[in-house]
Each structure stands twice: as structure tokens, then as C-alpha cells.
Amino acid sequence: MAKKHYDVLIVGGGISGTALFYELAKYTNVQSLCLLEKYEALATLNSKGTSNSQTIHIGDIETNYTLEKAKITKRTAKMVEKFCLQYDLQDKIMFSHQKMALGVGEKEVHFIENRYHEFKELFPYLELWDVEKLKELEPKVVYQDKAQTKVRPEPIIAMGTSTQYTTVDFGAMSEALATQAQRATEIPTDIFYNTQVTDIFEKADKTFEIHTSNRDTYTANFVVVNAGAHSLFLAHRMGYGKEMGCLPMAGSFYMTQSHFLNGKVYMVQNNKLPFAALHGDPDILSEEKTRFGPTALMLPKLERYKPGTYLDFFKTLNFDFHIVKIFWDLLKDADIRNYVFKNFLFEVPLINKKLFVQDARKIVPSLGVDDIEYAQGFGGVRPQVLDKEKEKLMLGEASINPGNGIIFNMTPSPGATSCLGNAERDMHEIVKHLDLKFDEAQFLHDLTE
Numbered sequence: 377m378a379k380k381h382y383d384v385l386i387v388g389g390g391i392s393g394t395a396l397f398y399e400l401a402k403y404t405n406v407q408s409l410c411l412l413e414k415y416e417a418l419a420t421l422n423s424k425g426t427s428n429s430q431t432i433h434i435g436d437i438e439t440n441y442t443l444e445k446a447k448i449t450k451r452t453a454k455m456v457e458k459f460c461l462q463y464d465l466q467d468k469i470m471f472s473h474q475k476m477a478l479g480v481g482e483k484e485v486h487f488i489e490n491r492y493h494e495f496k497e498l499f500p501y502l503e504l505w506d507v508e509k510l511k512e513l514e515p516k517v518v519y520q521d522k523a524q525t526k527v528r529p530e531p532i533i534a535m536g537t538s539t540q541y542t543t544v545d546f547g548a549m550s551e552a553l554a555t556q557a558q559r560a561t562e563i564p565t566d567i568f569y570n571t572q573v574t575d576i577f578e579k580a581d582k583t584f585e586i587h588t589s590n591r592d593t594y595t596a597n598f599v600v601v602n603a604g605a606h607s608l609f610l611a612h613r614m615g616y617g618k619e620m621g622c623l624p625m626a627g628s629f630y631m632t633q634s635h636f637l638n639g640k641v642y643m644v645q646n647n648k649l650p651f652a653a654l655h656g657d658p659d660i661l662s663e664e665k666t667r668f669g670p671t672a673l674m675l676p677k678l679e680r681y682k683p684g685t686y687l688d689f690f691k692t693l694n695f696d697f698h699i700v701k702i703f704w705d706l707l708k709d710a711d712i713r714n715y716v717f718k719n720f721l722f723e724v725p726l727i728n729k730k731l732f733v734q735d736a737r738k739i740v741p742s743l744g745v746d747d748i749e750y751a752q753g754f755g756g757v758r759p760q761v762l763d764k765e766k767e768k769l770m771l772g773e774a775s776i777n778p779g780n781g782i783i784f785n786m787t788p789s790p791g792a793t794s795c796l797g798n799a800e801r802d803m804h805e806i807v808k809h810l811d812l813k814f815d816e817a818q819f820l821h822d823l824t825e
């Protein structure tokens with residue numbers, strides 16, 4: 377029952393936990409740092425390269441982002457790029473692909489044209505690509521037959537770029553963040569694996585006592601819980617965030633056997649369906665075969681491809697009549713109802729491929745059932761947060777900060793893109809709380825434009 381004390385202790389070794397570990401080690405005078413990770417390695421859950429879409433969501437082709445939101449996401453997304461460039465990780469874990477938002481049919485074509493003009497100033501590299509240009513850049517999007525003789529009947533247009541970094545193996549980036557954190561400082565920067573945090577207690581002297589599954593106990597002046605859906609689970613155990621519940625939305629992918637698309641092709645999104653951005657792109661971890669997805673299916677467990685966590689799901693859902701009302705309101709909407717039902721069928725063997733192909737044909741009209749396979753072992757879980765007071769599904773990330781030296785973060789998509797931005801927010805809070813020094817000039821120089 378060892379007892380170790382740290383200035384700051386982080387729970388969870390995904391991209392969020394390692395980003396904070398890095399920023400504190402590199403840019404503050406924190407005296408000691410500890411990261412506790414439940415599994416045998418960093419990033420084995422949602423930050424793993426095969427679990428997510430590997431996309432840097434900067435806001436240029438994400439059609440559900442307003443211009444105001446894109447101004448914010450641009451800064452945080454660029455931090456990912458700057459980190460990778462600083463350590464020469466381009467073309468190793470960060471790659472440049474062509475990317476576009478594709479409009480199909482009269483209405484979407486107008487939408488893309490208007491959006492292009494609105495966003496051009498913020499993202500000057502954006503180009504507008506008509507059908508002739510698309511024949512050259514992404515021919516499978518244009519033709520309705522495999523021989524590429526017949527152009528699809530609906531009008532199409534795309535806004536996109538070929539000059540930007542677009543894709544990251546966020547699992548490898550988590551490892552790079554932890555390695556660079558440990559290289560950046562002489563202070564203790566301990567990482568303990570196979571160490572699941574079971575409970576956190578606030579002590580009378582305002583520090584925290586952290587209990588783990590292997591019976592080791594730690595104490596810390598500040599604790600940040602970056603444990604995905606389990607952040608809310610641990611918050612509830614301490615009596616925080618009771619006004620929230622967690623809805624784990626699993627995302628799966630389908631994979632082609634060969635190279636289909638040259639870059640990322642996203643579609644115009646339905647704003648009612650925040651996690652429904654079906655797209656196709658080359659997978660950097662599967663010899664650039666094309667992945668289509670992700671799907672969205674509610675899963676009664678908090679972790680994909682790991683045993684257990686069913687009971688944790690029921691506890692974290694925090695079920696009561698507010699949750700019933702949220703589900704009722706969501707399912708009243710025909711678009712959402714059909715989407716939920718369809719995504720359930722996308723997971724049912726024998727019929728799943730046929731149904732999925734129908735949706736994916738909006739991107740590649742000639743895609744056949746035999747061209748794709750369910751990508752076994754790929755995909756993860758987005759911990760979508762339910763706000764029980766407002767009786768609404770929260771569309772983005774959520775953070776609980778009671779102001780007493782502990783923070784809990786829940787990070788559905790695009791949480792990997794915003795990892796360094798979220799860490800910056802928490803680092804400021806820690807610096808203030810512990811009265812630390814922060815090298816702001818170096819931070820801004822290294823990580824922002």
C-alpha cells in the first residue's frame with residue numbers, strides 16, 4: 377500500500393491525458409507529475425489509431441461548424457500540427473492528404489458554394505472544385521460506373537485543399553507527447569500502467585487521495601481525470617456531475633480491399649446528428665485502403681473491444697425520467713429515429729453491408745457490396761454527454777470543474793484534435809490553483825501561429 381505524493385496527478389493515458397502531461401512538464405515549474413493508466417500501454421482505447429477517423433478537424437470542411445466555431449477550432453487544431461512539426465513527426469505519424477466537403481444535388485451544391493465564400497478568408501488555401509476538377513482529383517466520386525464512362529446524374533461540387541496536414545495517428549501522438557514530456561524536465565514524471573483508479577477522496581488539507589485497483593494509494597495537490605467515459609463515472613462517485621449522464625455511441629468502419637479514394641471526402645452534415653459525419657478516406661494504418669464510416673450505435677458499455685464495463689455504463693447513464701425525456705425528444709424526430717434504426721442495422725451481419733453501401737454510394741456511386749468488409753477491431757466509443765437539467769444531448773465535449781483542484785473531462789469527437797487546447801485550459805487552471813510559473817512566450821511560440 378505505497379503512498380506517493382505529486383503536485384499534479386492525471387488519470388488516463390489517452391491523447392487528452394498525455395497532452396496535459398506534456399504541457400505541464402514543458403511549460404510550467406510544476407514540481408512532480410504522475411499519470412495513472414488502467415491498461416498496459418498508452419492510448420489503447422479511443423485515441424488508438426484504429427479507433428477513430430484520424431482526422432485533424434480544423435473547421436474548414438466540417439460543414440456543421442459555424443465560422444465563429446471554426447476560428448476557435450483552427451487555433452487548437454493547429455497546435456496538433458505544430459507539435460508534430462516541432463518533433464519532426466510529419467510523414468511519420470502526421471500526414472498530408474487531399475481533403476474535401478462534397479455537396480451532392482442542387483441544395484447541397486448551393487450550400488457548399490456559399491460556405492466556400494464565407495470560409496475563404498479564414499482558410500485562404502481552400503479551393504472550389506467543380507465536376508471537371510473532381511474527375512482529376514477524386515474520379516470515383518464523379519462516375520456512377522466502375523469503368524468510369526458515365527458521370528453521376530446529380531450536380532456535385534466540393535470545397536477542399538491539397539496543401540494541408542490532415543491526418544494523425546493519435547495513438548502514436550499520445551506516445552510522443554509522453555516521451556517528450558519526460559525529456560523536457562528533470563522533475564519526477566512517473567507513468568504507472570495497469571493502474572486503474574477506483575476512487576478519489578478530497579482530504580481535509582485540500583489535497584486528494586487516489587485509490588487504485590492494485591491497492592497503491594497516491595496523493596496529489598491537483599487531479600485531472602481524462603478517462604473518457606470513465607471520467608463521469610469517477611465524478612459521480614465523488615458526488616460531482618450528477619446532472620449529467622453518459623451515452624456511449626460506438627462508431628464502426630467498413631474497409632475496401634484496395635485503394636479507392638485519394639484523400640478525405642466528407643459530406644454535408646445534418647446538424648441534428650452530430651456524430652453522423654459519414655466519410656471515406658485512406659487509412660494510414662492499413663496500407664491506405666479506404667475506410668468508410670463511422671457508424672453510430674448506442675452501446676451498453678463504456679469501452680469497445682475490452683471485457684466488462686456494462687455495470688459502469690448503467691451507473692454513468694444515471695437513468696431517471698430526465699433521461700427518458702431526452703431519448704423521447706430525440707426519437708420523436710423522424711431523421712434521428714431513422715438514423716438510429718439504420719445504424720443498428722449496420723451492425724447486423726448479412727444485411728449490414730447492403731444497407732451501409734447504399735449510404736456510402738453518396739460518396740462513391742459505383743461502390744458495390746463486394747467492395748467493402750466490416751472493419752473488425754476498428755472503431756471506438758464517443759462518450760456523448762446528456763444534460764439532465766436542460767434535458768438535452770450535449771453535442772461537444774464536457775468538463776466538470778468544481779474549482780477545488782480537481783477537473784473531469786469527457787471528450788467525444790473531435791476530442792483528439794482539441795487535446796492540446798483542452799490541456800491549455802486545464803494547465804491555466806492548475807497554474808492559478810497551485811501558484812505556478814508558466815512560460816507563456818515559449819508556449820505560444822511552440823504551439824500557436
Ligand SMILES: Cc1cc2nc3c(=O)[nH]c(=O)nc-3n(C[C@H](O)[C@H](O)[C@H](O)COP(=O)(O)OP(=O)(O)OC[C@H]3O[C@@H](n4cnc5c(N)ncnc54)[C@H](O)[C@@H]3O)c2cc1C
Binds near residue numbers: 418603627786788793
Ligand atoms: C469512431 C470515432 C471516430 C473519431 N474520429 C475522430 C477524428 O477524426 N478526429 C478527432 O479529433 N477525434 C475523433 N474522435 C474522438 C477521439 O478519438 C477522442 O475524442 C479522443 O481519443 C479522446 O481521448 P481521451 O484521451 O480523452 O480518451 P481515451 O482515448 O478514451 O483515453 C482514456 C484513457 O483513460 C484510461 N482510463 C479509463 N478509466 C481509467 C481509470 N479508472 N483509471 C486509469 N485510467 C483510466 C483508459 O484506459 C484510456 O487510456 C473519434 C472517436 C470515435 C469513437
